[in-house]
Amino acid sequence: MTDVNRTIAGIVLMESITLTAYAINFVIDNVFQPSAGARDDAAKLLIVITDGKRSPGDLDLTAVIAKAQKAQIIRCAIGVGNDFANGSEAEAELRNIASTPEYLIKVQRYDDLHNIFEGMKAKIYNIKGTQGSSNESSFEMEMAQSGFSVRVTEECEWDCVFTLSDNPSAGQRWYPVTGSERCCDKQLWTKIDLSRQKSITPAMLSGIIRRQPVTLDLSWTSISKKQLMWLINRLQGLKELILSGCSWSSVSALCSASCSSLRLLDLRWVEDMKDSHLRELISPPSDTRPGQNEHRGRLPSLSELRLSGLDINDSSLRLLVRHLPQLSSLDLSHCPHVGDQSVNVLTAANSQLRDNLTAINLSGCNCVTDQCLVLFHRCPRLALLDLRCCKLVTLEACQHFAKDCSPSPSFHCSPDKLLLRDS
Incomplete structure (x- = not known):
């Protein structure tokens, strides 16, 4: 079993509760801050991976996205599963999260995340202006220090590190x-x-x-x-x-x-x-x-x-x-x-x-x-x-x-x- 499979197998089930707006708001307040190591002169990138429509009791998504826009945070939204059909409420939420249509991605299964890796990497490096092997490693280090919650490695692995409380x-x-x-x-x-x-x-x-x-x-x-x-x-x-x-x-x-x-x-x-x-x-x-x-x-x-x-x-x-x-x-x-x-x-x-x-x-x-x-x-x-x-x-x-x-x-x-x- 690979490290990725072991990680996915160990993720704690949130009992069908999806608190997307809570998670985004938390990152804005606690990760994209100088006190957490974020630099004012660095681009801010937030990748949101969700598997469906938000649950009742979540924060107001429109207000949270407005807060992210004010903080100049670039948002990439990835929808996993069958809930994101064109015109669905879940897809509308995904479009609201994404900064532009270019940053909206839909896949059928979590395994398909591997297939979008290179495209994601190109988008991220284009944002940062870090094309070139000399500074790619330092860029990845900066991403980790700035709260990048999915770690990208040369072996195309996605190592999930954190999850947010569902309560x-x-x-x-x-x-x-x-x-x-x-x-x-x-x-x-x-x-x-x-x-x-x-x-x-x-x-x-x-x-x-x-x-x-x-x-x-x-x-x-x-x-x-x-x-x-x-x-x-x-x-x-x-x-x-x-x-x-x-x-x-x-x-x-x-x-x-x-x-x-x-x-x-x-x-x-x-x-x-x-x-x-x-x-x-x-x-x-x-x-x-x-x-x-x-x-x-x-x-x-x-x-x-x-x-x-x-x-x-x-x-x-x-x-x-x-x-x-x-x-x-x-x-x-x-x-x-x-x-x-x-x-x-x-x-x-x-x-x-x-x-x-x-x-x-x-x-x-x-x-x-x-x-x-x-x-x-x-x-x-x-x-x-x-x-x-x-x-x-x-x-x-x-x-x-x-x-x-x-x-x-x-x-x-x-x-x-x-x-x-x-x-």
Whole structure:
């Protein structure tokens, strides 16, 4: 079986749902953007392959195509199957998608895509002006970097890499398609985002493990403790884990799993998470044997911790200082019990955090006052201090703090009390 056949055999069936406009809109907003690597001076080409009329509940196709035209995206529409007879509603949709009649193609079967390869290649190269062998490989590389979802190779293969969620309520994001080695290439899956999914299925869990992401976003999902523990113990290269909005009953899996490689942990607004839970998470395992480093916690490599909105107090912060030696960025925004004494704990003479701290977010902490600013002079590497919405911190005190930091690179103080060190 060829790579192409294996890929096609592994494509997840979307249960007769066709959301063409959703897919086009997603590519416009998330692929043809400078932030995704697209260049302003490069032609934008979108190839749409569909097998029939759009399903009810899809976005308005006319509005989406107008959006594509405004973005100067050249669109090639390929219809596969018997639904695209002349005069049919499906054919009308296909004509609407295609930039010009020249870019409308109809084939009977997916196997027939091989037969149109050379014509497609000529059209694409003509658009880009890349005729000539010297720059064809770089052109194909540019296409891949710009989000070209079908990879063209010298062997005339079409390697499907992504498919779009068939559930509009799940949000518009790309999901992995199983069944192809290229689909599991770790370089393509450094970050997997499943945030706000109503349910985490076994197929999703298996797909995550196969792709071994560096960053995994499970925020605001109903993932269970058993599922999370199963994942973490199998993701040895995971560096960033985002669990904001999940329940503590699920997040507590971290207390039993190996998290030694984590660099970033996001626990903002975790439901029912108490101060005692944070202490349990930060403290060394209870089975630490004699001779082992008793100060080594479960998160020894963590450099960024986000705890916004949690009910924590100074006793947890003392453990944080003691057991997170690499911590440099800390988010304590909207934590109701964090005040000046908390800042004193974090910046005390015996705190290794005071020398490492580069960014701290205290926005919305209403127990913090002007007195905390004096304490932050102890942190030589501090580059960001967020005191926005702190009712007891005055703008005058922030401006005075910024001025006092000279002659070293001074801070810029915004009118809403965000302090940033000048580079």
